[in-house]
Amino acid sequence: MLRKPKNSESNRQIKIRLIKALGITLLAFTLSFILMQPFSFSAASLLSSSDGNDFTINDFYNKVADSRHIATLDSNIVVVDIAESDRDGIAEILETVALCGPRAVGLDVLFADSREGDGRLIEAVRNCPNIVLAASVKKDAGADRFTIDEQTYFADSLGEVQVGAINFPTQQTNRTIREFRPDYTATDGSDIPSFALALSEMNAPDSHNTEIFRARDNEHETIRYYSRIFKTFTPDNLIEHAEELCDKIVMIGAMTDPGDIHATPVTNSMPGILIHAHAVATILSGSYFYQLHQYANWAIAFISCFVVIFLSLSLNIGIKGLLLRVLQVGLLYLSIRVGYYFFIEHNVIINFSHTLLMLTFGLFACDIWIGFTTIFKWIARRFIKPEKSNANNIYIR
Numbered sequence: 092m093l094r095k096p097k098n099s100e101s102n103r104q105i106k107i108r109l110i111k112a113l114g115i116t117l118l119a120f121t122l123s124f125i126l127m128q129p130f131s132f133s134a135a136s137l138l139s140s141s142d143g144n145d146f147t148i149n150d151f152y153n154k155v156a157d158s159r160h161i162a163t164l165d166s167n168i169v170v171v172d173i174a175e176s177d178r179d180g181i182a183e184i185l186e187t188v189a190l191c192g193p194r195a196v197g198l199d200v201l202f203a204d205s206r207e208g209d210g211r212l213i214e215a216v217r218n219c220p221n222i223v224l225a226a227s228v229k230k231d232a233g234a235d236r237f238t239i240d241e242q243t244y245f246a247d248s249l250g251e252v253q254v255g256a257i258n259f260p261t262q263q264t265n266r267t268i269r270e271f272r273p274d275y276t277a278t279d280g281s282d283i284p285s286f287a288l289a290l291s292e293m294n295a296p297d298s299h300n301t302e303i304f305r306a307r308d309n310e311h312e313t314i315r316y317y318s319r320i321f322k323t324f325t326p327d328n329l330i331e332h333a334e335e336l337c338d339k340i341v342m343i344g345a346m347t348d349p350g351d352i353h354a355t356p357v358t359n360s361m362p363g364i365l366i367h368a369h370a371v372a373t374i375l376s377g378s379y380f381y382q383l384h385q386y387a388n389w390a391i392a393f394i395s396c397f398v399v400i401f402l403s404l405s406l407n408i409g410i411k412g413l414l415l416r417v418l419q420v421g422l423l424y425l426s427i428r429v430g431y432y433f434f435i436e437h438n439v440i441i442n443f444s445h446t447l448l449m450l451t452f453g454l455f456a457c458d459i460w461i462g463f464t465t466i467f468k469w470i471a472r473r474f475i476k477p478e479k480s481n482a483n484n485i486y487i488r
Contacts, residue, residue: 111460112401116449119396119456120389123448148427148444150267152434153356157317167294167375168368169339170323172346173200178212180326184343185215185222187329191336195221195293197286197371199257199344199364202243213245216252223289226254228275237275237283255289257363259353260311267354268361270311271370273304287370294340300377313380313440314366315373316357321365342368380434383441392445395422396453403457415454422450 171188173181181200188196196219202212216222226242239254246252256275259268274282284292291301304312323346324332344364345351351363373379399422403415426443433439 108401108404112397112404115400115456115460116393116397116453118460119400119449119452120393122452122456123392123445147269148430148442148447149269149434149440150356151427152431153317155431156435157357159318162318162320165319165321165368165372167340168321168372169336169341170321170346170364170368171329171341171343172323172325172364173343174325174345174347176326178202178206178209181343182212182215184326184329185212185219187333188336188341188343189215189219191333191341193221193336193339193341194295195223195290195340197223197225197255197290197340197342197344197367199225199286199342199367200243201225201227201241202245203241205244209245213248216243216245217249221293223253223255223286223293225257225286226283228256228258228283231278234278235276236278238278239283253289253293254283255286256283257286257367259363259366265354267356268314268366269356270313271366272311273309285370286367287374290340290342290367290371291374294371294375298375300375303377304374304379307379312370312373313382314355314369315376315378315380316355316369319369319372321368321372340371342371378438380438380440383439385442388442388445391441391443392449395426395446396449398422399450399453400457403454419450419454423447426450 171184173184176184185196185198198216198219202209216224224243224246226246227240228237229240230237237256242254246254256272258272258275260270260272261268271287272285273288274284277283288301288304291298291304295301322332322335324335342364344362344367346362346364348362352360353363353366355361355366399415399419402418403411406414408414426446430441430443433441
């Protein structure tokens with residue numbers, strides 16, 4: 092009588108476990124994918140900002156990186172806070188800045204209506220070299236085209252003056268500003284540059300960095316926030332630091348305007364002028380982030396979950412449960428550490444939210460699989476009766 096080799100039986104058992112592990116992993120994937128639909132999930136979403144759904148794991152990386160005792164003082168950009176200045180005060184700031192020889196000046200203030208005594212302000216804007224004025228744009232109904240919504244009322248009277256769109260790519264309040272849009276296509280086919288891009292090109296029209304930025308041709312660009320600070324002056328100390336404005340990009344705006352305070356990955360309250368400064372610094376430094384493709388993110392999650400489930404089916408020792416939980420927590424921690432490493436060291440954004448979710452659901456899916464398998468076997472034994480063979484008087488199934 093021939094016996095099957097033990098190796099053959101062992102291989103068959105391994106194949107069965109692989110197939111079962113694949114099925115359970117697909118179940119975990121399905122559960123995770125369904126849960127991902129209502130909102131963008133991350134392991135820390137429940138511990139995030141006031142809007143729990145508006146959080147990504149990259150925000151966690153930004154916060155950790157920004158909390159380090161490492162910071163770079165930007166050498167290209169200086170911020171001037173207009174504080175409580177009226178229009179005459181802003182005109183005086185522009186007059187002082189113009190005398191300092193800046194490479195570019197960004198005025199993040201909208202003068203929507205005319206007022207008596209605006210003559211000094213208009214002349215200060217006219218005489219300020221390389222100035223970029225702020226404008227807001229709105230989407231044209233029924234097309235991916237934009238028109239100027241608001242801009243300084245005397246901008247057209249200045250001749251060829253550069254404007255930049257100060258919009259942030261979100262339609263909802265209290266949303267975290269992580270990206271900026273390089274430009275907006277107008278209804279006539281021309282491009283309205285963002286405030287950041289307009290300033291970068293005004294700073295150095297033929298700069299290699301701005302050429303690289305445009306060549307990326309992304310609809311949105313991720314802002315690099317962490318570990319960067321800017322020299323900031325007020326009208327009171329501007330004159331005594333006037334030499335520090337020389338050959339710099341000078342960005343003028345309000346630091347304390349309640350209507351222009353936004354949440355970012357590094358803080359819940361950052362003035363818009365600083366967000367624009369970080370966007371300009373991102374372009375000038377050429378330090379861009381690269382997003383790993385969504386399919387690659389899911390593939391990493393699928394493989395990690397498959398490994399845990401296969402080990403769960405293969406281990407047959409008393410401390411199996413403890414080992415699996417330790418492995419599960421270890422993989423969760425490792426995924427966060429690896430994601431942080433690639434984020435900081437290589438500017439690569441790997442969305443490990445998928446991995447965290449599938450690892451969380453992996454063993455749960457395994458329990459569901461075993462539970463349903465047990466139920467089906469009980470039903471089969473209970474309701475599917477064995478048939479008796481008349482030929483040899485034995486029962487067959």
